[in-house]
Amino acid sequence: MREHGTSRTTIGWAALAAAGALALSACGGGPQPGPEDPGPAGTAAPRVQLPKLDGEKLEVAAVWTGPEQANFTKVLKEFEKRTGAKVTFVPAQDPIVTFLGTKIAGGQPPDVALLPQVGALVSAVHNKWAQPVGPEAAAQLDANYSPGWKKLGAVDGTQYGVYYKAANKSLVWYNAKAFEAAGVAPPKTWKELIAAADTLSASGTPAVSVAGADGWTLTDWFENVYLSQAGPEKYDKLARHELKWTDDSVKDALTTLGQLFGRKDFLAGGTSGALATEFPKSVTQTFTGGDRPAAAMVFEGDFVAVNIAQTGEKVGEGAKVFPFPAVGAKAPVVSGGDVAVALKPSKGAQALLTFLASADAAEIQAREGGFVSPNKAVNPGAYPNPIQRDIAKALVAAGDDFRFDMSDQAPAAFGGTPGAGEWKALQDFLANPSDVAGTQAKLEADAAKAYGN
Incomplete structure (x- = not known):
């Protein structure tokens, strides 16, 4: 499978790197708009009109848990409530393309699926599973989304998807008590990060939960x-496999990453502990245990806030955030997202896409925290704290100046499959960070096979 040419994306460096700085400064300061305060966006967007679907049953599949x-x-x-339909959430597994293929082969496709990779959307279209968005959903997209986010949901010029959820995946969340x-x-820089990790670990607290x-x-x-070290042009080429993983730029990035992964004392539980730690635990163990x-620290996107909430710690108080440190000239910001696509040609599926493209739907989840929408009609006051509000505002302000998560652009066999491809090669690298050349060779072999070149 070749990647669709419009999926060259990462949220604008300046805008979202600034968001991290804004978020950091917002940890203190004066009063902020509350969840019901319209804030600087002005009047709220009108409620989207939805059809009556009394008695219709819908299934929605996504890989989301917890x-x-x-x-x-x-x-x-x-x-x-607003349509009279009955909707069932269907938990999916990665890779979602395989999960959906099994469902479709069995004659039981969900009405709508939320796909976590651009490559998965392209596969769904090429497999003739996906339905183009209808006029009502298209109208919501035209009103509420920048052209760049619309393009990400299109394949060969036809609109198939609605980017319901976005993510700034270049944030480092830290335990303020441990830092103090x-x-x-x-x-602010990678060199400073390694120095800070050294000081933290020497104090008795491992630096990073991986x-x-x-x-x-x-x-x-x-x-x-x-992205920070090699720059955006090489990032784009590597994302399309126009640059081989055996390139020196990949060697340099792995060598840099090895400065962190190669220090067992930096990692919670050491190397073996890191390899056994799943994402939710990586967050919760960072914000329990006092100082x-x-x-x-734990690195990941704005969605970390959902898991922090489970610890009882508060974002902006005991849990704070800074932008991913600059390795090269500029700090990186990598974006991800989940795109909703209809898999059945039904009135209900199109109505749900219309709802998910509206500010109404996004504001409900925004209030719960750990969620950012690329929908520019969403009231900033819906976000529950200044940190998430600033991240969301910067996302919208970035407009079309963005790039997307590299592995999410790749064929799922390489960039989205547990125990295979890039996921497995980097797990092996975490286990043995000194084997840079071996890691590169494995990445290139798997990429060449998945991309078909």
Whole structure:
């Protein structure tokens, strides 16, 4: 499978790097707009009109679990209330293309699926599973989305998807008590990050909680280092496999990442602990234990806030955030997102796409935290705290100046499959960070096979 040419994306460097700085400064300061305060966006957008669907049954599939699934279910409940339809959430597994293929082969496709990779959308279209968006959903997209986000949901010029959820995947969340106890300030450069990690670990608190059991988090680590160090042009070429993974730029990025992964004392639980840690635990163990948590920092996107909430810690107080440190001239910002696509030609599926493209749906989940929408009609006051509000505002302000998560642009066999491709190669690298050349060779062999070149 070749990648669709419009999927060359990462949220604008300046805008979202600034968001991290805004968020950091917003941890203190004066009063902020509350969740019901319209804030600077002005008057709220009119409620979207939805058809009556009394008695219609819909299924919606996504890979979301835990609080993320629970919060999305609240959105579906509002859709049920306003249409009379009955909606069932269907938990999916990665790779979602394989999951959907099994469902479709069995004659039981969900009405709508939320796909976490651009490559998955392209596959769904090429497999003739996806339905183009109808006029009502298209009208919401035209009113509420920048052309760049619309393009991400299109294949060969036809609109198939609605980007319901976005993510800034270049944030480092830290335990403020642990930083204070060690006398460490948030780093701005990679060199400062390594120095801070050294100080934190020497103080008795491992520096970083790495979710090595979930390979997708390791791809995000690599992408941030690579984008900042190699620059956007090489990032785009590597994303399209126009540059080989044996290139020196990949060697440099892996060597840099090895400065962190190669220090067992930096990692919560050491190397073996990191390899056994799944993403939710990587967050919760960073924000429990007072000023002696399992780790002082955890890297991942704005959605980390959902897992922080489970610890009882508050974003902006005990849990703070800084932008991913600059490795090269500019700090990186990598974006991800989930695109809703109809898999059945039904009135209900199109109505749900229309709802998900509206500000109404996004504001429900925004209030729950750990969610950012690229929908520019969403009231900033819906976000529950200044940090998430600033991240969301910067996302919208970035307009079309963005790039997307590299592994999410890749064929799922390479960039989106547990235990295979990039996920597995980077897990092996975490286990043995000195084997840069071997990691490159494995990445290139798997990429060449998946891309067909």
